Amino acid sequence: MSLLALQRTFVDFLLDQPTDLPVAVSGSAGPGLAVYHNAYRAQLVACLKDSYERLWAWLGDDAFASAARHHIDRHAPTSWTLSDYGVGFAETINALYPDDPEVAEIAALDWALRRAFDGADAAPFAPARLIEIDWDDAVIHFVPTLALLPVKTNCGAIWTAIAASEDVPAARILPQPAWVRVWRVDMQPHFATIEATETDAIRLAATGESFARLCDHLAETIGMEEAVLVAGRCLSSWLQDGLIADIRQSRPLGVTAPATGDRA
Structure with a gap:
């Protein structure tokens, strides 16, 4: 058996796929190989527990x-870092608990908060700068972790009750x-449940619409x-919560938009 074939067979052994390690390799090393096998799965379970603490609770x-284990059997790690291994676990949970939607939603919230923690830095916009803004032409830029x-x-x-070690409410449909x-x-992730109108406003602002156009759409x-x-x-809420990274003019102050129509 070539080295490449042996390596592939060993990976299959770790992943619980049918394999037949050569006697020359396995021989009396069965207990030692079992350590590798168990350690692989245990490490991935521990990784998921770390990323999905509230779901675990x-x-x-x-x-x-x-x-x-169900997820591990179907999704081997593909990234250079185990911090990415939680990708897709919420979808696995959704498939396993189709009649309990709160389970997948807790999982999705866990993962979104973890990604926010690992996300790019951005200082929040200083409210004192609001006096500089021409709101007819202002475009809001949110922090990249939103x-x-x-x-x-x-x-x-x-999620909040579990995190605070308080009495956890029963799951219910909103x-x-x-x-x-x-x-x-x-360095602190946050979340808030919001209404559809705020969601629409965030989506419009995120597309680059000016604040004035956002108001028109609403x-x-x-x-x-x-x-x-x-x-x-x-x-007010976005400024207070630190969601806004910057507010910029779609064109520099003092520069008027070019006239349209035929020239004389």
């Missing part, structure tokens, strides 16, 4: 370990589907008076 040791998750259960309340925004301030949906209130409330 919600499911309990046995159910989490079973789900983790993410939006669709939810239909009280997964946020469950009256209306909602969204959770996840972001990081300094007005088309909820009316001008309500749109002004919602836009102001969102801007």
Whole structure:
């Protein structure tokens, strides 16, 4: 057997795929090989526990370990770092618990918070700079760790109670589907459950729409008076929570847009 074939056979052994290690290699080394086999799976289970702590607490040791082994059997690591191994575990959980949507949503929240922790740094916008802004042409730029998750259960309340070691509420379906925004301030990830109007505002701002156009879009949906209130409330919340990295003009101050139409 060539070295390459032997290496591939050993990997199959670690991954629990059918394999037949040569006697010259396995021989009396069975117990030693078993250590490698067990260590591989144990390391990946530990990696998932680290990334999905609240899910682990919600499911309990046995159910989490079973789900983790199910995932490991179907998804070998592909990245240079084990910090990426949690990718896709929420989808595995969703398939395993189709009748309990809060389980997959807790998993998705766990993973989004972990990714926010590992995400790129960005200093929050200083509110004192607001006096510089021409709001007719202002474009909001969010911190790079901002993410939006669709939810239909009280997964946020469950996650918070587990993290605080408080009485954990029973899972329930929300009256209306909602969204959770996840972001990081300094080195601390945060999340908040938000309504559809704020979600729409974040999405519009993230596409590069000016704040004025954002207000116009909201007005088309909820009316001008309500749109002004919602836009102001969102801007205040985003500044207070540290979601905004910068507010820039779509064109430099003092530069007017070119005229359109035929020249005389």
